[in-house]
Every structure is written in C-alpha cells, then in structure tokens.
Amino acid sequence: xxxxxxxxxxxxxxxxxxxxxxxxxxxxxxxxxxxxxxxxxxxxxxxxxxxxxxxxxxxxxxxxxxxxxxxxxxxxxxxxxxxxxxxxxxxxxxxxxxxxxxxxxxxxxxxxxxxxxxxxxxxxxxxxxxxxxxxxxxxxxxxxxxxxxxxxxxxxxxxxxxxxxxxxxxxxxxxxxxxxxxxxxxxxxxxxxxxxxxxxxxxxxxxxxxxxxxxxxxxxxxxxxxxxxxxxxxxxxxxxxxxxxxxxxxxxxxxxxxxxxxxxxxxx
Numbered sequence: 433x434x435x436x437x438x439x440x441x442x443x444x445x446x447x448x449x450x451x452x453x454x455x456x457x458x459x460x461x462x463x464x465x466x467x468x469x470x471x472x473x474x475x476x477x478x479x480x481x482x483x484x485x486x487x488x489x490x491x492x493x494x495x496x497x498x499x500x501x502x503x504x505x506x507x508x509x510x511x512x513x514x515x516x517x518x519x520x521x522x523x524x525x526x527x528x529x530x531x532x533x534x535x536x537x538x539x540x541x542x543x544x545x546x547x548x549x550x551x552x553x554x555x556x557x558x559x560x561x562x563x564x565x566x567x568x569x570x571x572x573x574x575x576x577x578x579x580x581x582x583x584x585x586x587x588x589x590x591x592x593x594x595x596x597x598x599x600x601x602x603x604x605x606x607x608x609x610x611x612x613x614x615x616x617x618x619x620x621x622x623x624x625x626x627x628x629x630x631x632x633x634x635x636x637x638x639x640x641x642x643x644x645x646x647x648x649x650x651x652x653x654x655x656x657x658x659x660x661x662x663x664x665x666x667x668x669x670x671x672x673x674x675x676x677x678x679x680x681x682x683x684x685x686x687x688x689x690x691x692x693x694x695x696x697x698x699x700x
Contacts, residue, residue, distance in 0.1 A: 466697025550634030588620030
C-alpha cells in the first residue's frame with residue numbers, strides 16, 4: 433500500500449504543479465474510436481492461437497490521457513504508454529517524457545487455456561506504470577518502464593526497455609519498428625509461469641518456482657495510413673522469444689511467439 437500512496441501523491445503533486453503555472457488557453461480534447469482484429473497466442477508461451485475483435489478508444493486532454501491498450505500510440509501518446517489506462521506526464525518536452533499511468537490488469541483465469549487448467553488464478557489488480565522516453569533523434573527514441581501491482585494480488589513487478597525507430601514517414605503513410613527486452617520479479621514470474629506443489633495433481637504439470645529474471649526479448653513493425661482527414665487504417669506484427677526462468681516453465685509450449693493485427697479508427 434506504500435506504493436499506492438506514493439503513486440497517488442505523485443499524481444496529485446503533478447496536478448498541483450500544473451495548477452500553479454500561469455493559465456494558458458485550454459487545449460482541445462483529442463479522441464479516437466475504432467476496432468482491430470488481433471491474432472496472438474492464448475498466453476505467452478502457448479502453442480494455441482486466438483483471434484479476436486478488440487475495441488479501441490483513446491482520449492487526450494493536455495497531459496491527461498486515457499486509452500485502451502495500443503490505441504494511445506495512434507494519437508501520439510508514445511509507445512511507452514502502449515499498455516493503456518489513465519496517464520499523465522511530469523515532464524513532456526520534445527526530447528524527454530516522464531510520467532506515470534494507472535491501469536487495470538485482468539490477471540489470468542485458470543480456464544483461459546487448456547494448459548493452465550488446475551493452476552491458481554492470478555487475481556485482477558490495479559497497476560502503476562512509471563515510464564520515461566528520450567528522443568535520440570527525431571525518429572529514434574529509447575524508453576524504459578516499471579510496472580507494479582498496487583493491491584498485492586501477486587502481480588509483482590515488471591521492467592522493460594525498448595528502442596523505437598520511425599524509418600519512413602510521408603503525408604499518407606508512416607512505418608515504425610522497435611526492439612526491446614523485459615524482466616519480471618520472482619512474484620510476477622511465479623504467478624504466470626510457476627506451478628505450485630498444491631496444483632501438480634490438478635494441472636498435470638511438474639512443480640516449478642521461477643525466480644526473478646528476464647522475461648522476453650521482442651521486436652515488431654507497424655504502419656499507420658490515413659485514408660481521409662479523420663479515418664485511418666493501421667497494422668502491426670511482432671515476434672518475441674521467452675528468456676531466462678520463463679523459458680524453462682512447464683507451461684511454455686513454444687518459446688517463440690508472434691502476433692499480428694489490423695484495425696480501422698476515426699480520430700478528430
């Protein structure tokens with residue numbers, strides 16, 4: 433709960449600092465609505481894939497932002513906020529962006545996949561995500577994130593760093609790419625990739641308790657193509673490779689996974 437208190441104070445503090453600054457013309461709200469079709473593994477390491485329709489929405493008003501996962505980047509929030517939720521920036525310049533976000537983590541139900549049946553559920557929780565992003569050049573940036581379970585529901589902590597490159601941009605098309613690596617605390621990796629002794633009989637898996645370590649290395653590419661003043665189509669594809677103690681989990685059927693998505697959205 434100390435982390436939750438610190439996060440709340442940080443959000444209040446950021447709002448207070450902005451309130452003390454001279455009033456300027458209120459920024460207009462920007463918003464986006466859309467949907468995407470996504471194909472990906474049932475969970476990280478699963479052999480079976482799932483295809484689903486995913487709603488997209490995002491709202492930006494000054495430094496305050498709300499979005500679903502992946503929608504924020506379509507309004508220029510930045511890849512460091514791709515996880516979605518509610519966020520605000522403490523520092524927001526052409527070179528440096530530092531901020532915090534809050535989002536609901538749905539966790540995992542043992543019934544989500546046949547290979548996770550019999551395992552303990554990972555409870556839904558609230559996560560705080562601290563992020564920073566620095567532009568090395570106009571089209572090249574590096575970022576880092578730290579995400580922490582605020583409610584003590586065994587979500588633990590995750591960390592990640594990513595390098596993003598916009599390698600093509602015109603009035604009608606933009607292509608971006610990225611590569612990164614992530615890690616997790618012992619609690620996080622054990623919740624999602626561990627098998628407790630008490631679940632061996634029900635799950636049919638050997639007992640496994642991973643420690644803290646690397647989680648995966650990943651890379652991807654994506655495009656955004658405006659088709660009218662307000663409508664746009666976008667797509668992305670990515671591949672990841674599980675690492676460290678995660679890769680040795682009995683829940684992992686495939687260490688290498690891929691995802692692909694395409695969507696249509698309207699923005700003002």
